[in-house]
Amino acid sequence: MSTAERLRAALVERLAALGGLADSGWCEAAGAVARELFTGAYFLPVAGSVPTAYRAVREGEPGWLEGVYSDQTLITQLDGRIRPDEVTEAAVTGSPSSSSTLPSLVLRMWDQLGAEAGHRVLEIGTGTGYSTALGAHRLGDARLTSVEYDPVVGRAAAAALGAAGLAPRLIIGDGLRGDPGGGPYDRLIATCSVRYVPLPWLHQVRPGGRILVTLSGWSYANALALLDVTGPGQATGRFLPGHTSFMIARPHDRPPRPALALLPGEERPSRIDPAALDDWTGAWVAQLAVPSAERLGAGAEQILWDVSTGAQARTAPRADGGWNVVQRGPVRLWDRVERAVRRWQDAGEPHQSEFGLTVSGTGQRVWLGTEDGPSWDLPI
Ligand SMILES: C[S@@+](CC[C@H](N)C(=O)[O-])C[C@H]1O[C@@H](n2cnc3c(N)ncnc32)[C@H](O)[C@@H]1O
Structure with a gap:
C-alpha cells in the first residue's frame, strides 16, 4: 500500500x-x-x-x-x-x-442532495474537480455536468479528472446561467454561494427535482438550503442544520469599494446588543435585513456600510453598559437590523434550520418558522 x-x-x-x-x-x-x-x-x-x-x-x-x-x-x-x-x-x-472543499462537507452535501442512480445532476463550481470526481465515480460520467467560471481552474480540473480516469461533462462559463439547453436536470448542487437563486436553475431543474445551494451575501453570512422545485421558476425548502459556508459566486460578489471612511451621522441608543451580529444566525438575519451592506467590526463595535447607497451605521459601547448607534445616508441600516434581530430574538434565537425559502414568479422570500411567518426578500 x-x-x-x-x-x-x-x-x-x-x-x-x-x-x-x-x-x-x-x-x-x-x-x-x-x-x-x-x-x-x-x-x-x-x-x-x-x-x-x-x-x-x-x-x-x-x-x-x-x-x-x-x-x-x-x-x-x-x-x-x-x-x-x-x-x-x-x-x-x-x-x-x-x-x-473539505471532504466531510463534500460527502455530506452529495448525500443531502439525494441523487439516485439514473439522475442527471448539474454541479456549479467545479473548482479542483474533487467533488465532481466523487459525483462522477458514484453516479457515472454521463450523468454529471459541472460548470466552472474560471478557465484556468476549469482546465486544471479537466486534466485532473482525466488523470483519475473520469470524464463527466465540463463547461467553462458562468454557472449562474446553469447549462442553457442542457436540462432538464434532476438535481443541482452548488459549491459556490449565491445572493439569490438564479432563475435559469429553476427552469433547468425539473419540477420534483432538488437544488442544494448556500445563500450568502455581502456580509459573508451563509446558510445552506435544500429546495424542492415545485414548478417552472418555483421552489421551496428549508435551511439545513450545521454551519456551511462557501465562497460567493464571482458575479454575485460585492462591487469594489474605496477604503472605509467613517462619516458623521445621527446618534441614538441601540435597542439591541450589537454583539448579536457575532452569532452565526444573528449575522445572517442582519444580512437578510440589509442585503447590500457589508459588515465590518465585531462585538459592541459593528460597522455596516451599504456600498450601493453610501449608507453607514456604526455602534459603540456607552459607559453605562448600553450602546449607541450613529447612522447616515438614505437607508437607516441599523433600524432594519434591529427589527430583524428582535424578531429572531423574540422567536428564541433559533438556528437557520428554523428558516425556509420560497421562490416564485413574484420574488424570493426567506421566512422564519412557516411560510406566513416574518419574512425578508432576497435582493434579486
Ligand atoms: C469552493 S470552490 C469549489 C470546490 C470544488 N467543488 C471542489 O471540491 O474542489 C468554488 C468554485 O466556484 C467557482 N465559481 C465562482 N463563481 C462561479 C460561477 N458563477 N459559475 C461557476 N463557477 C463559479 C470558483 O471559481 C471556484 O472554483
Whole structure:
C-alpha cells in the first residue's frame, strides 16, 4: 500500500466514523478517488495572522500528502489569479477564490442532495474537480455536468479528472446561467454561494427535482438550503442544520469599494446588543435585513456600510453598559437590523434550520418558522 493509499484509507475511516450519511456509497467514492490528483499545491492559513496570510504547500514537500488527506478545505487560488505553485514569498494575503472543499462537507452535501442512480445532476463550481470526481465515480460520467467560471481552474480540473480516469461533462462559463439547453436536470448542487437563486436553475431543474445551494451575501453570512422545485421558476425548502459556508459566486460578489471612511451621522441608543451580529444566525438575519451592506467590526463595535447607497451605521459601547448607534445616508441600516434581530430574538434565537425559502414568479422570500411567518426578500 502506498503512503497515499494508507492516508486515504485512514481519512475514509474517520469520515465514516462521523456518521450521518444515509448513503455509504459516498464514503466508498472517497476511498476510490485520489484527492492529491485534484489539489496539487495548496495554501494553508498562517495561524494567528490578521488579515489572514497563506503559506504555499508544494507538491511533494514534507506534510503535503498529510494535508491532502486531512479533513480540511485546501485553498488553491487567491484573488482569482494567485496560485500556490507560483508564489515565491513565505506568505501572501488575498481572498480565496478557488479550493478543494473539505471532504466531510463534500460527502455530506452529495448525500443531502439525494441523487439516485439514473439522475442527471448539474454541479456549479467545479473548482479542483474533487467533488465532481466523487459525483462522477458514484453516479457515472454521463450523468454529471459541472460548470466552472474560471478557465484556468476549469482546465486544471479537466486534466485532473482525466488523470483519475473520469470524464463527466465540463463547461467553462458562468454557472449562474446553469447549462442553457442542457436540462432538464434532476438535481443541482452548488459549491459556490449565491445572493439569490438564479432563475435559469429553476427552469433547468425539473419540477420534483432538488437544488442544494448556500445563500450568502455581502456580509459573508451563509446558510445552506435544500429546495424542492415545485414548478417552472418555483421552489421551496428549508435551511439545513450545521454551519456551511462557501465562497460567493464571482458575479454575485460585492462591487469594489474605496477604503472605509467613517462619516458623521445621527446618534441614538441601540435597542439591541450589537454583539448579536457575532452569532452565526444573528449575522445572517442582519444580512437578510440589509442585503447590500457589508459588515465590518465585531462585538459592541459593528460597522455596516451599504456600498450601493453610501449608507453607514456604526455602534459603540456607552459607559453605562448600553450602546449607541450613529447612522447616515438614505437607508437607516441599523433600524432594519434591529427589527430583524428582535424578531429572531423574540422567536428564541433559533438556528437557520428554523428558516425556509420560497421562490416564485413574484420574488424570493426567506421566512422564519412557516411560510406566513416574518419574512425578508432576497435582493434579486
Ligand atoms: C469552493 S470552490 C469549489 C470546490 C470544488 N467543488 C471542489 O471540491 O474542489 C468554488 C468554485 O466556484 C467557482 N465559481 C465562482 N463563481 C462561479 C460561477 N458563477 N459559475 C461557476 N463557477 C463559479 C470558483 O471559481 C471556484 O472554483
